[in-house]
Amino acid sequence: MPPRGCLWLVCIVLLTAPWTHASAEGQSSEQYCPMIPALEADGERANASVAWQVGLGPRLPGSDASAALLDGFEENHSAWSFTRDTHTYGEGTLTNLVAVYPPNTDLATTDALGLGAHYDSREFADFEENATNASLPVPGANDGGSGVGAVGELMRIIPSMDLDHAVVVVLFDAEDQGTYTNKESWAEGSRRWADNLSEGEVSHLKAFILLDMIGDAYLNLANISSNNQTLNDAIGPLAQALGLIEGRTACSGVEVRDIYQPGTTLDIMDDHVRLNNVGVPAIDLIDHRYGPNATGFSNSYWHTLEDTPDKVSAEALETVMHLVELGMRSGAWMEAVAPVETVKEPAAVEPQGLSFAGPLGLLLLGWAFVIGLVSVSIASILALRRLRPPAASTTWSWDEA
Numbered sequence: 001m002p003p004r005g006c007l008w009l010v011c012i013v014l015l016t017a018p019w020t021h022a023s024a025e026g027q028s029s030e031q032y033c034p035m036i037p038a039l040e041a042d043g044e045r046a047n048a049s050v051a052w053q054v055g056l057g058p059r060l061p062g063s064d065a066s067a068a069l070l071d072g073f074e075e076n077h078s079a080w081s082f083t084r085d086t087h088t089y090g091e092g093t094l095t096n097l098v099a100v101y102p103p104n105t106d107l108a109t110t111d112a113l114g115l116g117a118h119y120d121s122r123e124f125a126d127f128e129e130n131a132t133n134a135s136l137p138v139p140g141a142n143d144g145g146s147g148v149g150a151v152g153e154l155m156r157i158i159p160s161m162d163l164d165h166a167v168v169v170v171l172f173d174a175e176d177q178g179t180y181t182n183k184e185s186w187a188e189g190s191r192r193w194a195d196n197l198s199e200g201e202v203s204h205l206k207a208f209i210l211l212d213m214i215g216d217a218y219l220n221l222a223n224i225s226s227n228n229q230t231l232n233d234a235i236g237p238l239a240q241a242l243g244l245i246e247g248r249t250a251c252s253g254v255e256v257r258d259i260y261q262p263g264t265t266l267d268i269m270d271d272h273v274r275l276n277n278v279g280v281p282a283i284d285l286i287d288h289r290y291g292p293n294a295t296g297f298s299n300s301y302w303h304t305l306e307d308t309p310d311k312v313s314a315e316a317l318e319t320v321m322h323l324v325e326l327g328m329r330s331g332a333w334m335e336a337v338a339p340v341e342t343v344k345e346p347a348a349v350e351p352q353g354l355s356f357a358g359p360l361g362l363l364l365l366g367w368a369f370v371i372g373l374v375s376v377s378i379a380s381i382l383a384l385r386r387l388r389p390p391a392a393s394t395t396w397s398w399d400e401a
């Protein structure tokens, strides 16, 4: 008989193996592979929205172009319910557009994912070297238009996603009218919206994904230091599955591109900061290195007259939308910061049928081994007792057998 300690070691290894396997599987990008064929956000549609927005003219807070954008956006998404969140701003007003699906969901009592983008365009192209050009408004194809185009396209397909939570989309006003020497002068519309969320709305808004400047044909995404770091951690496995991280294995058949650099972290002020400030976990997906030679905001089309629709690509828009869509369909965004209860109800497993090939099979094997071992041990003890010579005082003898 092997030493008892050795057997226990075998049992422990067998029993823990299924959990080890399940844990590794949970962190893998492979879990997302089966969902990739279902992704349907269309880059061409989002790109068409960019051209439409720029065609409206500069979307300055309180302008007719801004009003036309919000009116057209509402008309295009009749499955959603809308409210307008208006605040005084300088001499005029700013307006955030808030869309909810399912329509009229009470955000104070219902778990929701947030998607957002700023829709205003900057009043002055002050990164132009020529003073005359610097006094003109930015066309805002990428800086404004791309995020709105992407969330609009995602809104088109969200009703068919059959999500088990609500979605709130916010088009923020007055993000891009700040001064470079005052960080707090940016993201004014989002600050007003976030600061007016009720306690219930904050607690039920589980994650917020902000899209800004995501249409650059030379797309580069990185971590943003002001992102909620736990939510930010969900980006890597999704990006890897989609083949967006150089040097990492993507889902089979996907050509890897160097789009998301997980080792790079940048410091960006944007609307997501206002959400994080009030306790809503938020991240910014943004490519501030806008253009073929950009190394940062400098040497880029950012806040210049060059921010035009021809610099925005449908492929880039689709890449980022698919990253967001994959996180939505898989539940990765919603579960990143506030995990769903780890003890799952049996009903959640049964519809898929019991499979003995995966972790469950290993677990059952482990338990079967333990039960078998205990049975063999009991049988051995009983047999040994029967083989033991009779004590002098007993009346038991071989003859009785």
Ligand SMILES: [Zn+2]
Binding pocket: 122, 143, 176, 303
């Ligand atoms: Zn801007």
